[in-house]
Amino acid sequence: MQLFTPREVWRFVLAGSVAGTLIAVGIAQAVPAAQTASATIDNFTFNPARLTVKTGTTVTWKNQDDIPHTVASSTRLFKSKALDTDDSFSFTFSEPGTYEYFCSLHPHMAGSIVVEP
């Protein structure tokens, strides 16, 4: 729900006559807030295999298998250490794009993160 355009918000700010909560709403529209998303590793599969998030989202993977896995970017942008059962790994995606990744121990395991503007 957008009550004001950024320009309108600025008008309020300049006027110095608006409640703080409304300013916060306006700023949230202009600068994406920190967001999180999660994925799991079960049965040698990344779940979901394709995850769509907004720019700036921190994605956390949790390994729920009895066997260690890694989360490794195909372009080497990120790579976790070996994640034992219940270990997690997080990475923040600050640029839009599609990021392919795999498990460097079991490379038939593949997934992708789609980062939207």
Add this chain to the structure above:
Amino acid sequence: MPGRAPNGKTNQMNRRKVLECMTWAGTGVLWTVAGGIPRSLGIIDEAHAAQPDKLAFLQISDSHIGFDKPANPNVIGTLQEAIAKVKSLPAQPSFAIHTGDITHLSKPAEFDDAQRVISTLGMNVHYVPGEHDLLDEDAKLYREHYGKGSQGEGWYSFDANGVHFIGLVNVVNLKAGGLGNLGDEQLNWLADDLKGKSAETPMVVFAHIPLWTVYDKWGWGTDDGARAIELLKRFGSVTVLNGHIHQVMQKVEGHVAFHTAMATAFPQPAPGSAPSPGPMKVADDKLRSLLGITEVSVVPGQQRLAIVDKPLQG
């Protein structure tokens, strides 16, 4: 056992041999291959007796020291049982190979425990790493423990009783969507290593992940394994020994016999029979029939090596 059924008709088997054959027939996982035809232990034993320069060696695989999940919470115990099984053999193998996944998470204590237990075998052990042995930063610990005298990521060769042994590493630089990987550097080294070797030299190649494709959906194969086999095709006897899949699989293709060993840690499901290749929980009283070791005998004059899988129990 064609022509050599343990009925005493075709040769003069003593009682002990008859019992051994019967044991083999009863377990289903024990077999030998000689000249491409399954043969009975009796024949192999006789061949051994006639050939004093025979060589027998042991294959251990996938001990996963550090694993503690329900599929087997006591992997040190089952490794010790495997070693006791070796000790109980009537003739001790000359040495052992370990086809990787010595540890579960490459932790210092896991390498130390593995070393402590395996040293009780009292024989030389030649290792290749599994993917579980290279998980520490820079994969230092495996190299410190077992990398001495090896090339690249840990490959090497040696000779014993006229047999050429080649230990390969196919668990590093794995590509997204791919299988095991040897890489150009290692394949070039292999080509060099084989130069000048007579085609009569029996070849034993060992690596962690199967060099042939067992099941690609679970990554059970090696992308450039066929290139290694191509380099070996001029040799009259090639035996490829692998681990990784925690179960016995075999294939014979021309001069090349492929074989995978049981783990000492936990069984894994047959290809495609479960949602994933993860550890398979079985009834406690069944576990030891799915774990074990492999004994390999080189019988001079026989193209095929005698490969005998020995479960811990049964």
